[in-house]
Amino acid sequence: MSSKSERFVHALDERNLPKGFAVSATYAGIKAAISPVATPPAAKTSNLNPKPDLALIVSATPAAAAGCFTRNAFKAAPVVLSSQLLIDGAGSPAGARARSVLVNSGCANAVTGLKGFQDAQECASTIAELLPTPPAVAEKQERGDLLPRGKETLLLSTGVIGVPLPMQAIKKCLPHLTSGNVLRNDKDAWLETARAFMTTDTFPKLRARRFELGGRDVSIVGIDKGAGMIHPSMSGPVPAPQGLHATLLGLVCTDAPIAPPALQSALEHAMSRTFNCISVDGDMSTNDTILCLANGLAPDLEGEAGELAIAEGEEITKEGHPEEYAVFETELTEFCKELAHLIVRDGEGATKFVEIKVKNAPTFEHAHAIASSISTSALVKCALHGGDANWGRILCAVGYAPLPQLESSAQEWQIDPTRVTVSFVPPEGASDGGQTHETLVVLKDGAPQAVDEEKAGRLLALEDINIVVDLQGGSFGAESAKEEACYWTCDFSKEYISINGDYRS
Missing domain, CATH: 3.10.20.340 (ArgJ beta chain, C-terminal domain)
Structure with missing residues (x-):
């Protein structure tokens, strides 16, 4: 039988990549920095192209942002920071928005105390400082329509628990990741970004597709990782007191025009029926996180006649656009199911x-x-x-x-x-x-x-x-x-x- 990598790594059709996103990835040597071991001379020469362990995903404009996070009491620093940013953003006129996501593997930055949270904040603020601000974005920031620059970067981390981030190794690579010469929106760049998510995974988990939404040609791309410590129970940044919402990391980027509250609602629905319905070993991680960004840059359908259901600059809401919201929720759920299945198929030691x-x-x-x-x-x-x-x-x-x-029945x-x-x-x-x-x-x-x-x-x-x-x-x-x-x-x-x-x- 062919390997899992041969069967489940699919080449992306670049026409399915969402507009207005760019990604980059590099090798920072994170795992080697936190647990150095002597490397035999032969290994040094044979590993000239190591797997990337640090990646950046950037939207051309601040995107509607949503997230679902672990319920583990020992939430990792990136989980705490990202959920706080989404809560803060939800109170602003424009709702929760983010410009970029920084991902690292090799170190979970979990159970690292105040130092871990400060390191997470420094990573986020450094990316915000390094990324150039488009003129249109600067104007909106002056009016207070967007989150401050230091609150535009969300974080995803996975790897060893209880060890601080090797900040020197990471900070050295951030100028490279944010370079306009490195950030790209093509299938090879997305594949390298998916590889940067991996720990004990045997293959990168990456999918993309297109669908029609309100007269727009919408694209969606997703990456997730996980092979062990998989039994997610994730909720939104403000957990509901009861019910299902949902180490697993996932990121979904789309150019759909959807408002932050509607995006959060759709993501929580999708989590309850996909990522919160998988298990490899029954262990809930300290870092489980699924993030979703929607920048609204999807183009009109070619040859579409008549008035668009969603006008330029308008965003889909549950109340104002119930039909379009239902389509988006269904598409997001089916897409997340495909990504979630890849996690189970790559379960540590799994044959079934x-x-x-x-x-x-x-x-x-x-x-x-x-x-x-x-x-x-x-x-x-x-x-x-x-x-x-x-x-x-x-x-x-x-x-x-x-x-x-049962709440609705006395029986x-x-x-x-x-x-x-x-x-x-x-x-x-x-x-x-x-x-x-x-x-x-x-x-x-x-x-x-x-x-x-x-x-x-x-x-x-x-x-x-x-x-x-x-x-x-x-x-x-x-x-x-x-x-x-x-x-x-x-x-x-x-x-x-x-x-x-x-x-x-």
Whole structure:
């Protein structure tokens, strides 16, 4: 079988890159600076082109900005700083906006105290000082329509926890990253930027696409990273007291004309159904962050006749443009799902990509909680690695799932064991030597079913495995409980233990 890199690294079509963004990446030697080890002479000569570990993404104009951040109590300095900037920006007349994002790998700048936060602030302010200010932007800043220059840069960091940033190594590279000769908007530059995100990832995760929105030809590009310490539960910069919102880093850039509050709302919706629905090992990182920038520079559709739904200079809002907002929310969610799947496929030591679908629950949150419970069960994940259709382990994880309370009903919803059905479903288009795989029902209405072990073995030998748990409405009955949720996870292998047995990885 070909490598994951060969299968999942796709060449970008440059026509799909959003207008008004430019990126740059370089090698700063961050990991080497924080944990220097003696390098053999042969290695010095063989690694003449090391992987970049520092990158910059810049919008030609301050863009609407949104973010979802980890709920871990030990939030890293870049998480705290970026969420504060978005909160401050939301109170300004123009809403939350940002001009650039600085990304580093090799050092998480987490659990580093006041020094870590000061280092993060210095990185952001240095980028703001180095980037030239377009005349139109300067005029708006004078009127107070935009965030002050020192508040225009958001941060993403990943790597070793508990170690300060090597500021000398980083600051030395910042003038180079901000140079107009280096910042570019082409497929090679974006690929190098995606590589700068990587830690234990085996391939860069990068996607781009186009869609129509309000008479505009909108493009969107996204990068994410993560292979271990993956079980995100991210929320907006101001966490809601209840409900789902969502080491994982992600950045989405689009030229869609959308207002900051609408962008934040759409991102939180997308997170709840994509990045907050994946798990590699059940561990929530200190640095989980997804950022989204929208600069509104999408061109009109060629040959479009009549008045545009979104006029020049106008931005989409939920209340003022409900149809266009719905299109954007759907497109963003589908795009984030594709990016989230890449994280799971590259899970540390993973050999299986597993979709868990829970059907006929009273709410999305109930289905999500049960799917999460199955996806994080070490016993389930080990069985999947061994090709064992062990429905007992799946059922056990269903039974102990922590279920949310229903606010709209005085009656408590419960799982009815006599209604639960568990099936292994072949992925679309899967075949074995021309023979189509069949759905394997292992539990029906709470009763075990006879299983053809040969067919089960062939089905579970596939790289992609789909498990469907049908609750059939539980205690409310099928007519009153029809919500569903999907979770995506992977198996546990000996390689996962090997990778994580060495803390320095």
